[in-house]
Amino acid sequence: MITEGKKAIWSEYQKEIADDKFFYVRSCIRQNFFPGSEVAFLRIMRDVLKKDVYEHPCHTTCSGIGYHGDVVPVETAMTVVARQFALMTEAGYTNYVPSCITSFGLYTEILDTWHHFPEVEGKVREQLKKATGREFKIPGNLAHASDVIYKFRKEIAAKAKYKLVNKNTGEPLKVVDHIGCHYAKMFPSKGVGGAEYPYVLTGMVEEWGGQIVDYPERRHCCGFGFRQYLVQANRGFSVACSKEKFESMEPFKPDMIITNCPGCPMFLDRWQYVINEMEGKKYGQNGEGIPVFTYEEVAGLVLGYDPWDLGLQMHQTDCEPVLDKIGIEYAPADKYKLDVKTPSSKSHNLISV
Amino acid sequence: MEKFGFTISKIRQIDYDSNDRSIADYIYEREPSFRLCIECGGCSATCTTGNYTNFSLRELHILIKRGENSQVIENLKKCMLCGKCILVCPRGVNTRNIVILARQAFQKSDSYAI
Amino acid sequence: MSKHVVVIGAGVAGLEAAGRLSKAGFYVSLLEKEVKTGGHLNDWYKLFPDRRNSSEVKHYLDKLTLNDGIKILSGTTIEKFSKRKSHFSIITDKGNEIIADAVVVATGFDLFKSARKEEYGYGIYDNVITSAELEGMFRNDKIALCNGKIPGAIGIVHCVGSRDEKVGNLYCSKLCCVTAVKQAIEICEHLPESKVFCFYMDMRMGGAHYEELYREAQEKWGVNFIRGKVSEAGETINNRLVIKVEDTLAGRPLKMELDMLVLMAGMEMSDGGKKIAGISGLNTGENRFFSAADPHYGSNISNIKGVFYAGTCTAPMNITETISHARAAVSEVMDYLKDVN
Ligand code: SF4
Ligand code: SF4
Ligand code: SF4
Ligand code: SF4
Ligand code: SF4
Numbered sequence: 105m106i107t108e109g110k111k112a113i114w115s116e117y118q119k120e121i122a123d124d125k126f127f128y129v130r131s132c133i134r135q136n137f138f139p140g141s142e143v144a145f146l147r148i149m150r151d152v153l154k155k156d157v158y159e160h161p162c163h164t165t166c167s168g169i170g171y172h173g174d175v176v177p178v179e180t181a182m183t184v185v186a187r188q189f190a191l192m193t194e195a196g197y198t199n200y201v202p203s204c205i206t207s208f209g210l211y212t213e214i215l216d217t218w219h220h221f222p223e224v225e226g227k228v229r230e231q232l233k234k235a236t237g238r239e240f241k242i243p244g245n246l247a248h249a250s251d252v253i254y255k256f257r258k259e260i261a262a263k264a265k266y267k268l269v270n271k272n273t274g275e276p277l278k279v280v281d282h283i284g285c286h287y288a289k290m291f292p293s294k295g296v297g298g299a300e301y302p303y304v305l306t307g308m309v310e311e312w313g314g315q316i317v318d319y320p321e322r323r324h325c326c327g328f329g330f331r332q333y334l335v336q337a338n339r340g341f342s343v344a345c346s347k348e349k350f351e352s353m354e355p356f357k358p359d360m361i362i363t364n365c366p367g368c369p370m371f372l373d374r375w376q377y378v379i380n381e382m383e384g385k386k387y388g389q390n391g392e393g394i395p396v397f398t399y400e401e402v403a404g405l406v407l408g409y410d411p412w413d414l415g416l417q418m419h420q421t422d423c424e425p426v427l428d429k430i431g432i433e434y435a436p437a438d439k440y441k442l443d444v445k446t447p448s449s450k451s452h453n454l455i456s457v
Numbered sequence: 458m459e460k461f462g463f464t465i466s467k468i469r470q471i472d473y474d475s476n477d478r479s480i481a482d483y484i485y486e487r488e489p490s491f492r493l494c495i496e497c498g499g500c501s502a503t504c505t506t507g508n509y510t511n512f513s514l515r516e517l518h519i520l521i522k523r524g525e526n527s528q529v530i531e532n533l534k535k536c537m538l539c540g541k542c543i544l545v546c547p548r549g550v551n552t553r554n555i556v557i558l559a560r561q562a563f564q565k566s567d568s569y570a571i
Numbered sequence: 572m573s574k575h576v577v578v579i580g581a582g583v584a585g586l587e588a589a590g591r592l593s594k595a596g597f598y599v600s601l602l603e604k605e606v607k608t609g610g611h612l613n614d615w616y617k618l619f620p621d622r623r624n625s626s627e628v629k630h631y632l633d634k635l636t637l638n639d640g641i642k643i644l645s646g647t648t649i650e651k652f653s654k655r656k657s658h659f660s661i662i663t664d665k666g667n668e669i670i671a672d673a674v675v676v677a678t679g680f681d682l683f684k685s686a687r688k689e690e691y692g693y694g695i696y697d698n699v700i701t702s703a704e705l706e707g708m709f710r711n712d713k714i715a716l717c718n719g720k721i722p723g724a725i726g727i728v729h730c731v732g733s734r735d736e737k738v739g740n741l742y743c744s745k746l747c748c749v750t751a752v753k754q755a756i757e758i759c760e761h762l763p764e765s766k767v768f769c770f771y772m773d774m775r776m777g778g779a780h781y782e783e784l785y786r787e788a789q790e791k792w793g794v795n796f797i798r799g800k801v802s803e804a805g806e807t808i809n810n811r812l813v814i815k816v817e818d819t820l821a822g823r824p825l826k827m828e829l830d831m832l833v834l835m836a837g838m839e840m841s842d843g844g845k846k847i848a849g850i851s852g853l854n855t856g857e858n859r860f861f862s863a864a865d866p867h868y869g870s871n872i873s874n875i876k877g878v879f880y881a882g883t884c885t886a887p888m889n890i891t892e893t894i895s896h897a898r899a900a901v902s903e904v905m906d907y908l909k910d911v912n
Contacts, residue, residue: 105695105696105697105806106694106695106696106697108694109686109692109693109694109695110695112686112694113686113689113695298689300689300690300803301689301695318805318806319805319807319808320805320806320807320813321805322805323803323805355807355808356808
């Protein structure tokens with residue numbers, strides 16, 4: 105592997121990412137899959153980086169999951185998205201930051217469609233006006249939340265309590281990244297580092313002390329794919345996708361996986377459990393799985409947030425091997441708060457903040 | 458194994474490196490014209506069997522070459538050895554002999570039941 | 572006084588044109604941006620389909636141009652180009668002005684920059700090389716991986732940068748299929764134990780003896796041809812390459828590991844040619860090559876009277892075609908200068 109070659113590509117695919125005053129929109133499924141991640145994002149942005157991040161109470165689903173699952177027609181999705189833009193406009197913001205990769209893909213696709221077919225945009229404006237009386241401006245800057253964390257990765261590193269380094273060996277942790285299909289495959293120029301050698305997560309990992317491992321099936325889908333997973337009969341196809349990735353990364357002995365998308369951490373995490381149930385196979389070291397994290401969780405961990413505040417107990421593949429390697433302090437009893445007699449080490453957790 | 462209402466799908470990909478290509482090697486050695494096929498489909502267009510059953514001599518050639526042997530075995534017996542395909546082949550492939558040799562190779566091999 | 576013709580570019584077309592113009596009694600200045608004349612011929616070891624050593628052709632061209640009537644200005648580029656009445660004024664990078672009665676543009680082609688096909692990992696994976704780099708290995712009689720080991724399985728990817736909307740090149744480069752076949756045979760000759768796989772979209776063997784060479788590759792050398800465009804390459808922990816391709820004739824995706832991947836880089840309008848087009852006002856077509864006045868009977872004629880094209884600056888051509896095209900350009904120049912005073 106020639107790193108210089110990758111660097112040349114990375115330097116070609118840089119995008120504009122706003123610096124402050126973000127209009128943040130949550131992901132409907134991420135809030136359920138990994139409830140600590142979005143809160144961690146807000147906490148990092150507001151408390152650590154002192155940025156203005158606004159959330160609108162009337163924000164709804166972007167309908168992207170329905171669009172990609174073939175139940176919502178694109179015109180409907182466009183009008184829903186137009187309404188989100190209207191909320192941003194009304195709140196006086198222009199920098200739009202979705203938490204979800206599929207949302208980001210959908211927004212990018214819609215903005216591109218409107219750019220090439222202004223008459224479609226006109227029609228959507230009319231529909232929105234008729235239905236809700238609202239009007240909107242096109243965002244001045246559209247960046248995925250991971251782009252924003254990427255942009256501030258150095259600031260986060262400067263305040264970090266931990267590094268992605270094995271405390272016993274001093275070696276950087278070996279990290280596999282997965283950016284999610286909809287981040288850059290449809291519009292490579294909209295992703296940091298492009299689609300073939302994406303840099304967005306790699307940049308964070310390198311900055312925080314870890315080492316990215318490239319493996320042959322890095323570009324392969326995680327197995328969410330909407331229709332693959334949403335229909336139970338198709339789930340075998342979904343697991344097979346994840347399995348293909350695990351088998352390809354296994355020889356590299358990764359310590360952890362860092363992900364971008366709502367589906368990727370979900371499936372790379374849960375399917376390890378399912379594969380083990382069906383085939384008795386685990387892909388990590390010492391008979392363990394390979395822990396999977398969202399980038400917000402990783403940022404939170406290096407900043408020293410409590411793992412259970414970050415919601416890591418929601419992972420089906422245990423995260424403890426990585427916590428132990430880094431040397432992160434945690435109270436095992438707090439994981440599920442099973443032991444009622446032991447008072448928890450914190451009076452509140454992030455989810456209720 | 459089925460669990461949670463589904464099984465893990467098998468990949469459709471031809472795994473070239475782990476496939477057994479000994480049948481192809483057996484034919485290459487005895488019928489060098491096997492190498493000359495350019496997959497034009499002349500043979501399968503004219504083949505009686507191919508017109509009435511799911512059989513293509515062209516495809517059979519490629520499946521043998523890739524070592525997709527279970528699919529080959531399924532189809533190998535369909536050929537009637539009529540020789541029509543030889544008349545058509547622009548590359549002078551001895552098509553009949555390839556079928557004959559493939560049957561031989563499978564019979565001789567312990568790994569396949571035919 | 573004999574008329575003065577400037578030939579831009581001293582590759583096959585430029586050398587042939589200069590030599591023939593000189594024979595016809597013109598005074599010739601041959602400008603070449605590189606130090607050495609011969610263009611791509613210098614990078615190629617053996618030529619298809621007859622496997623001649625390229626130096627034999629170079630030798631022929633050198634002999635043709637070793638002549639007092641030809642002034643070779645190598646290491647020279649052109650900064651300004653203008654026409655005054657029937658004369659051309661060319662200002663070189665060294666600030667010299669050359670006045671010419673006619674100009675032959677023979678700026679040739681550049682090889683497609685393979686790193687642009689990001690998915691193949693040229694410049695990223697250790698053992699992904701181009702057809703030109705493989706020629707270098709043939710010349711040095713050593714086909715080896717980065718770690719010095721001998722490759723056991725070698726893949727050749729056709730159409731890299733040609734017939735590909737994604738890189739803006741809709742055309743076929745015409746020569747890479749036969750180059751792939753020639754190189755596949757040469758690999759087998761050098762490394763009899765190795766296995767060679769050509770991944771092609773179509774086998775375009777449209778030259779004299781090309782198809783026969785393809786047949787030889789199959790029959791005598793056992794080269795494997797797999798129809799499908801390689802979609803991506805990756806690198807295994809053992810430093811081998813994994814490629815994905817659809818075996819379109821089997822109708823199934825296929826994956827295999829290889830030790831080395833050779834990219835058949837296509838031909839593109841040269842950067843030098845683009846620069847000349849920019850400063851001279853010569854027309855280029857949608858494939859960015861110079862566009863000739865008529866594709867059938869005016870393939871040497873440009874939109875500027877007195878400027879003529881020779882060779883691959885107008886379209887991909889093999890050496891035979893390039894030499895014929897250069898000769899035709901000379902005949903156009905003669906015709907033109909007959910009437911110009
Ligand atoms: S790669 Fe396959 S699944 Fe994905 S968009 Fe293309 S055709 Fe659809
Ligand atoms: S990687 Fe998986 S979850 Fe992520 S975008 Fe692709 S299919 Fe969706
Ligand atoms: S010999 Fe077999 S393959 Fe050939 S035409 Fe007859 S039946 Fe078809
Ligand atoms: S006719 Fe000959 S060349 Fe064509 S597919 Fe059949 S065997 Fe191959
Ligand atoms: S000659 Fe062959 S390899 Fe070259 S562009 Fe044409 S089809 Fe592709």
